Structures are given as C-alpha cells and as structure tokens.
Amino acid sequence: MLELIAPIMSAASKAIASAVRHASEGDMAKAERIVKRFVAATQAELDRDEQDALSALASRFDD
C-alpha cells in the first residue's frame, strides 16, 4: 500500500510518514506524547517594545 501512495505524497507528508514508519510505538509515545501549545505575544509585550522606541526617541530630543 505504501508503495502505491508514496508517489502522490508531498515531501512534508513523506517526512511524517517516514517518522511514523521508523519510530517504534514506544519511541513515539515517549518523544511526542506532549502536545505543544502556541502562545501568542501579549499586547503588553508589544506595548513595551513601542514604549522602548518612544523612550529612545525622547532621549534624543529631550535635554
């Protein structure tokens, strides 16, 4: 079955298929058991960067 579908899979799909095929069930359970989560930047973080720039600007013109 794999030989039949391999030609139509994208490179990314092949990489995943390869990882699944070669890893033992124990390895997969150990290595990928934890589901990662994405954390978006907070507005406070973005505001801080903006404030840093405004402070740098002010330091050039405020004597």
Added chain:
Amino acid sequence: MFASALFVAGCWGSYGRVAATAVDGAVVANNALVQALTDIQAKAKAQRKALLMRIASTATSKSAGEQQIKAASSKYAAVFDAFKSAEGVQNALADALAVAQAALAAGESPSIDRIMALYAQLQQAHGSVMGALAEVR
C-alpha cells in the same frame, strides 16, 4: 500533510495500533506547526522592534518620530491579531489531541474528525499569519 499522515497511518497495522499511530502522527504535525508559528512570531517581534528603534534613531523631530512609531506599530497590528487567532485555534486542537490521547489510554477509539477539522483551521491560521506578514514587508 496531516491528512496524509492519518491516511498513511491508516494503511497498515491493526485497528487499535492504527488509532494510536494516527493520534501520534497528529501530535507530531501539531508540534511542528506550533514550532513554526513560535519561530515566525519571534522573527516578527524582532522585525517590528528593529523598525521602531530605527525610526527612533533617525526621526528628524520628536513629534514626527512619535507619529511614525505609532503608524509602524499599527501596521503590525494585523500580524499579531493573526497570531492571536492562531493561538485560539491551536488551543482547541491541543485540547482535542489531549482528549484523543485520554481516549486511547482508556482503550477507546478517539474521534479523529474534529482533530482533522481543527488542523485544517490551524493551517489556514498559519496562512493568515504569513499573509499579514507579507503585507508589512
């Protein structure tokens, strides 16, 4: 990518092992996308900060600099809104994967449909992030 992983996983092994392999494959795909989003966001934050600091160091007057910093910051708002949307979808996917893992641990068959739908949404969110980034470049 994810659908193919599930399809491949479904092509061999016993049914119980197939379900476990499919969920593991989904976790692999999820984790790769989370890593990609994390890396892109770090670059976007660094790019935005570099732009703001460049304006601060080259502006010809304080008021002009303030306006330019605000404008540049606003330009990036859509980018970080897109990251926030991606976070919402990704959290839903992570929860669904955790439920699927718990079902497997309990010897039950996990529902893959919701995971596939959420993964498709997350790929769309990733595309939105890339589109928003292209707008500010």
